[in-house]
Amino acid sequence: MKYIDRKNTNCIKWDGLENQFGEDGLLSMWVADMDFACPVCVTEALRKYINAPLGYFKPPLSYFEAVVRWEREHHNYEIKSEWICVTPGVVPAIYWAVRVFTKPGDGVMVSTPVYYPFMNAVDHCEERELVRCELKKAGTSYEMDYERMEEDIVGKNVKLYILCNPHNPVGRVWTEEELRKLLELCRKYHVMVISDEIHQDIINPMLGRKKVTAATVGDYDDMLITMAAASKTFNIAAVQNSFVIIPDKGNREKFQAFQERMSVGNANAFGYVATAAALQGGEAWLREVTEVIFGNYEYIKRRFEEECPEVKISDLEGTYLMWLDFSSFFAGKREIKEFLQKKCRIAMDYGSWFRGEGYDAFVRMNIATSRENVREACDRMIRALREEV
Numbered sequence: 001m002k003y004i005d006r007k008n009t010n011c012i013k014w015d016g017l018e019n020q021f022g023e024d025g026l027l028s029m030w031v032a033d034m035d036f037a038c039p040v041c042v043t044e045a046l047r048k049y050i051n052a053p054l055g056y057f058k059p060p061l062s063y064f065e066a067v068v069r070w071e072r073e074h075h076n077y078e079i080k081s082e083w084i085c086v087t088p089g090v091v092p093a094i095y096w097a098v099r100v101f102t103k104p105g106d107g108v109m110v111s112t113p114v115y116y117p118f119m120n121a122v123d124h125c126e127e128r129e130l131v132r133c134e135l136k137k138a139g140t141s142y143e144m145d146y147e148r149m150e151e152d153i154v155g156k157n158v159k160l161y162i163l164c165n166p167h168n169p170v171g172r173v174w175t176e177e178e179l180r181k182l183l184e185l186c187r188k189y190h191v192m193v194i195s196d197e198i199h200q201d202i203i204n205p206m207l208g209r210k211k212v213t214a215a216t217v218g219d220y221d222d223m224l225i226t227m228a229a230a231s232k233t234f235n236i237a238a239v240q241n242s243f244v245i246i247p248d249k250g251n252r253e254k255f256q257a258f259q260e261r262m263s264v265g266n267a268n269a270f271g272y273v274a275t276a277a278a279l280q281g282g283e284a285w286l287r288e289v290t291e292v293i294f295g296n297y298e299y300i301k302r303r304f305e306e307e308c309p310e311v312k313i314s315d316l317e318g319t320y321l322m323w324l325d326f327s328s329f330f331a332g333k334r335e336i337k338e339f340l341q342k343k344c345r346i347a348m349d350y351g352s353w354f355r356g357e358g359y360d361a362f363v364r365m366n367i368a369t370s371r372e373n374v375r376e377a378c379d380r381m382i383r384a385l386r387e388e389v
């Protein structure tokens with residue numbers, strides 16, 4: 001995997017530190033993208049495309065074919081081209097879907113701690129109530145609390161649930177049984193489900209089971225929307241392209257009507273070109289990056305187990321985002337910030353950003369980077385923690 005020093009390339013991760021953390025010069029392990037060059041097939045396709053005049057672009061058939069094939073071959077999800085709505089990102093698609101599929105007074109449920117734009121999407125939509133249902137801790141992993149969910153669905157007028165599969169930040173790849181239980185619960189109370197599967201391709205090879213796409217566990221077509229992209233998988237977030245799969249005609253027409261009303265029914269040319277190329281030719285690259293990511297995970301786990309077992313590490317079933325618990329050392333936000341930024345000079349997403357209860361001393365660590373950066377981060381954290389005791 002070709003590591004790139006991305007400083008001074010206008011990337012948020014390295015060049016946006018001052019803005020997010022109030023200072024520069026930190027070892028950057030926050031924003032969820034990779035420090036690796038994307039697959040060569042992507043850069044070649046983009047190069048070829050820019051030789052043509054950059055006039056208005058017609059989405060190519062090959063893009064839709066590539067998405068259909070990828071979903072079938074990698075996720076056992078049989079979809080039709082016409083089910084695909086293209087958007088310039090999963091986050092905007094979630095914002096729009098909240099608007100389209102709920103009305104003022106409705107509750108929208110998420111399982112916290114969770115990727116914070118889910119909650120922003122609800123907060124920014126007038127008169128929708130955000131309903132946060134806590135995940136339950138289960139050893140070094142997490143589970144859904146179905147009882148609490150049912151109570152809140154009923155008690156707080158929940159009409160939409162936003163699922164994160166695999167889950168950012170706790171790293172769960174939900175099992176078929178868990179997904180079915182969730183979907184049956186939602187069906188019982190007529191709750192629509194958005195399944196954000198953007199991390200679907202980054203799965204721990206040691207998981208011992210296949211990652212399951214929510215839409216494949218039964219016939220939930222009338223209540224389920226799947227959102228995914230090639231952006232996390234192949235490190236091409238900058239081209240802003242994602243696919244929203246809506247099998248139900250009525251739901252699709254509602255979503256498309258919104259896109260039309262807002263004149264946002266499309267993504268840019270580079271996104272189509274890069275995504276199609278990645279899905280068509282990026283498999284070997286994906287295998288290689290998966291090995292690097294989960295090699296990093298094993299390395300970090302071993303370092304902490306051997307040198308500082310008080311730091312609790314959640315199982316990383318999927319995603320390249322580790323979830324670390326420093327609460328044996330630190331009481332809250334101020335202390336963890338002091339430790340991570342001042343002592344270690346590292347930038348990671350703070351647990352409190354994910355808005356669960358009791359995660360102030362947690363951090364999310366992006367490990368899609370070089371082993372050198374990972375080793376350096378472990379050295380700095382473990383050395384500083386030794387001084388704490």
Ligand SMILES: Cc1ncc(COP(=O)(O)O)c(C=O)c1O
Nearest residue numbers: 032089090091092115168198242
């Ligand atoms: C769960 C999840 N959804 C969506 C996104 C971002 O999606 P996009 O860049 O397509 O808007 C991220 C990025 O970290 C993510 O973790």
